[in-house]
Amino acid sequence: MLKLCTLNHAMLSDRVVEVLKEKNIVTVSEFLHTDSNKLKQLLNIDLIDLGTLKKDLWSILGILPINGLQHYNILINQSNYIPTGIKSLDELLGGGVLSGGLIDICGLSGSGKTQLYTTIAVNWATNDDIHTFVVDTKGDFSGDRINRILLSRDELGADKRKHIMRNIKVEKCNSPFKLIALMRRLLDQMSSHPKVKLLVIDSLPTLWFLFHGNKRSLNQRNLAILADLLRKLAVEYSIAVITINIETRTTFVGFGCAGDKSAIDDANQNEMDLMNQTESPKTTSALLPALGKHWNSICSLRLRIERKLDSTNSKSIFTTTEPSNERIIRILKSNQNQTDIHCMVHLTNTGIT
CATH class of the missing domain: 3.40.50.300 (P-loop containing nucleotide triphosphate hydrolases)
Structure with missing residues (x-):
């Protein structure tokens, strides 16, 4: 793990490194994963400057965060x-x-x-x-x-x-x-x-x-x-x-017309629903992967x-x-x-x- 020090970045002064150390933020990774609002209150650094600092530290690690579209x-x-x-x-x-x-x-x-x-x-x-x-x-x-x-x-x-x-x-x-x-x-x-x-x-x-x-x-x-x-x-x-x-040819039993897509999609329909129907069931066959x-x-x-x-x-x-x-x-x-x-x-x- 890369430890925080004044050599990492110009914004990391001795005072900043010491304050972070008191809060058990010792490594670059720990700093990057600490909430920015918490760091702002802790170090009295503007959020924009803090964002720049984090981006620069990410580049030191060889990792640049990107958004979903990128x-x-x-x-x-x-x-x-x-x-x-x-x-x-x-x-x-x-x-x-x-x-x-x-x-x-x-x-x-x-x-x-x-x-x-x-x-x-x-x-x-x-x-x-x-x-x-x-x-x-x-x-x-x-x-x-x-x-x-x-x-x-x-x-x-x-x-x-x-x-x-x-x-x-x-x-x-x-x-x-x-x-x-x-x-x-x-x-x-x-x-x-x-x-x-x-x-x-x-x-x-x-x-x-x-x-x-x-x-x-x-x-x-x-x-x-x-x-x-x-x-x-x-x-x-x-x-x-x-x-x-x-693919195999599968036969479904239902009450829709033959070829009804809903009968094919609902292969696991409830058995009680079938028993409650008054019309004669019809069969539909389809090739399924x-x-x-x-x-x-x-x-x-x-x-x-x-x-x-x-x-x-x-x-x-x-x-x-x-x-x-x-x-x-x-x-x-x-x-x-x-x-x-x-x-x-x-x-x-x-x-x-």
Whole structure:
């Protein structure tokens, strides 16, 4: 701790230092955290001069206090849109993925979630020499998938392909506790890896589905801890954090018409209210991302990737003879963009285009 002395500042005379010492204000830190009105009465110093003194002492400590607006402007200047390399998606997002943001990609099994983040990682490594850190919770990460994408891009030579592969680091993780420990370790090491600008967790629900029954509170507590760590990683180091989520079709029972949004939102409606209704209950089904409302409030951007609907019968194309390579990417939530808008993409050998 830096002690108060006359050398700290011209306004800190011997008399001032002695008076402060009598009131057990000995260090610079203690002085700065003492109420200014109390110091004014104690030292008979004008509040304006006292403010100048405190500001100068803050600079000596290497810390300059700023207000909320200044802090917001600093964060905005540090953040920037990084194009994903997928033209229609970049147009949808207004330029690309915002560094410093938490992006949740959800969709049904086989919809193309892994292909989407893999394409983004390859494009960033190719065009901007950005490093990617992937946390594989399912044990199914495939380096061959990335290699096939690179081999399909004729403009890439052997040395460039090797360089890109080296820029994508993978670590396996099989429990929420290990994931939290891994994120803490990554926070400590980020200053040594300035080129890491993309963090992917594939997938998050895989770990949290390990909790059942009376472990629900532990589930939510650890999810909150993880969210804080991911926010800190994203904001302090201006990286994009992508979590891969799953969707399931859930059916609700209610008395509104099918498709009534209130019936979907109120999934936990009181059973007695249902019993008191005189009309027959109706069912409403919807696709819902896992991890509930809590995780929805945490992510700054949530995208859904889905198969293109057949215009003739409004059902997803799941034929095995001629599978469709068309996908729809829809914005479900965004802090910067309009929601419920979408773009069309295609699954190809070179990734998603």
